[in-house]
Amino acid sequence: MKPTVVVYNSLYPEALDYINQSCHVDYFPGYKEKMPDFLKALKTADGIIGSGLRVDEELLEQAPNLKIVSNKSVGYDNLDIPLLKERGIQASNTPGVLDDTVADTIMALILSAARRVPELDQFVKSGEWSAQGFRDHQFGVDVHHKTLGIIGMGGIGSTLAKRARFGFDMNILYHNRSRNEQAEHTYDAVYCTMEELLRQSDFVCVMTPLTPQTKGMIGDAEFAGMKETAIFINASRGAVVDEQALIRALQAGQILGAGLDVFEQEPVSADNPLLALPNVVTLPHIGSATEETRKKMAMLAAENVVAGVTGQPLKTSIY
Numbered sequence: 248m249k250p251t252v253v254v255y256n257s258l259y260p261e262a263l264d265y266i267n268q269s270c271h272v273d274y275f276p277g278y279k280e281k282m283p284d285f286l287k288a289l290k291t292a293d294g295i296i297g298s299g300l301r302v303d304e305e306l307l308e309q310a311p312n313l314k315i316v317s318n319k320s321v322g323y324d325n326l327d328i329p330l331l332k333e334r335g336i337q338a339s340n341t342p343g344v345l346d347d348t349v350a351d352t353i354m355a356l357i358l359s360a361a362r363r364v365p366e367l368d369q370f371v372k373s374g375e376w377s378a379q380g381f382r383d384h385q386f387g388v389d390v391h392h393k394t395l396g397i398i399g400m401g402g403i404g405s406t407l408a409k410r411a412r413f414g415f416d417m418n419i420l421y422h423n424r425s426r427n428e429q430a431e432h433t434y435d436a437v438y439c440t441m442e443e444l445l446r447q448s449d450f451v452c453v454m455t456p457l458t459p460q461t462k463g464m465i466g467d468a469e470f471a472g473m474k475e476t477a478i479f480i481n482a483s484r485g486a487v488v489d490e491q492a493l494i495r496a497l498q499a500g501q502i503l504g505a506g507l508d509v510f511e512q513e514p515v516s517a518d519n520p521l522l523a524l525p526n527v528v529t530l531p532h533i534g535s536a537t538e539e540t541r542k543k544m545a546m547l548a549a550e551n552v553v554a555g556v557t558g559q560p561l562k563t564s565i566y
């Protein structure tokens with residue numbers, strides 16, 4: 248009998264076909280709208296694939312045969328890893344294949360925030376440019392030759408460092424729990440304490456995973472430690488930052504601006520004060536969202552789930 252794989256959000260046809268070749272597929276492009284059927288399918292699932300589903304004790308109770316959870320994302324803060332390990336269930340994610348695309352998104356946030364792109368786009372389209380002309384107070388700040396501090400110099404952080412160093416002649420500082428010697432050699436990145444990095448950087452970019460250690464890692468004290476001219480970028484997970492502290496820092500002029508791809512609550516609610524601040528550039532969590540990269544992520548996640556249910560080694564196992 249073929250193993251059963253539950254696909255819990257939409258998946259490219261190529262990836263679905265690949266799973267279909269060796270598995271029975273229960274496909275739920277939007278599992279939330281089909282909850283009773285989805286829960287029924289979990290009862291016989293050997294593997295599940297998708298992104299964002301919270302896999303915890305409650306979910307595992309519904310899925311007694313589960314052998315693999317294949318996350319179609321790099322981040323795996325939706326998974327209870329100690330519990331999965333304890334139950335002997337494998338888990339995989341999709342590192343590497345999205346590094347360039349996410350680094351491009353971060354450069355877009357850096358450039359948009361520094362050069363006030365969304366604000367000035369609106370200025371042109373609303374007719375204000377022709378009505379009142381462009382004034383000095385609308386100038387932005389340079390990105391080239393400035394200092395970029397990267398908190399979380401891993402796959403994406405290093406790919407960002409490459410762009411910043413060689414494309415924009417930026418100086419790179421970084422902070423991790425451990426040294427990244429490759430980034431030091433290749434991008435002249437300088438290892439710093441968090442305090443040093445915040446004090447010296449013109450752009451501060453957070454790129455760590457969300458873990459119990461990183462939750463709320465950037466708060467009042469960290470914003471107070473940044474330059475008044477600093478631009479803060481977050482494309483990791485919203486909860487790595489204390490969002491209320493970020494709002495306070497922006498409203499008080501403690502930092503110059505922010506570029507955000509992620510939020511504590513997603514989709515972000517319409518009354519979030521961040522949305523009312525002209526010096527904040529926002530994106531709807533689209534770091535890896537290009538056609539080409541999402542296809543690569545889907546195929547990698549499909550290969551992992553098939554490997555997991557057929558007893559083969561996973562391509563990108565989390566543990």
Ligand SMILES: NC(=O)C1=CN([C@@H]2O[C@H](COP(=O)(O)OP(=O)(O)OC[C@H]3O[C@@H](n4cnc5c(N)ncnc54)[C@H](OP(=O)(O)O)[C@@H]3O)[C@@H](O)[C@H]2O)C=CC1
Pocket residue numbers: 321322323342343345349398399400401402403404422423424425426454455456457458460461482483484508509532533534535
């Ligand atoms: N916006 C989006 O669409 C996307 C967001 N992401 C997010 O980005 C995260 C990073 O991805 P990726 O670069 O592939 O991951 P990596 O594992 O390659 O890099 C993570 C880096 O964070 C560092 N780190 C981990 N914990 C801490 C800590 N407590 N303090 C300081 N540094 C820490 C690690 O170094 P060390 O272990 O030495 O501390 C490592 O250098 C993902 O987990 C995901 O949440 C990913 C893809 C797209």
Ligand SMILES: O=CC(=O)O
Pocket residue numbers: 319320321322323534535
């Ligand atoms: O947020 C996206 C991811 O891949 O993680």
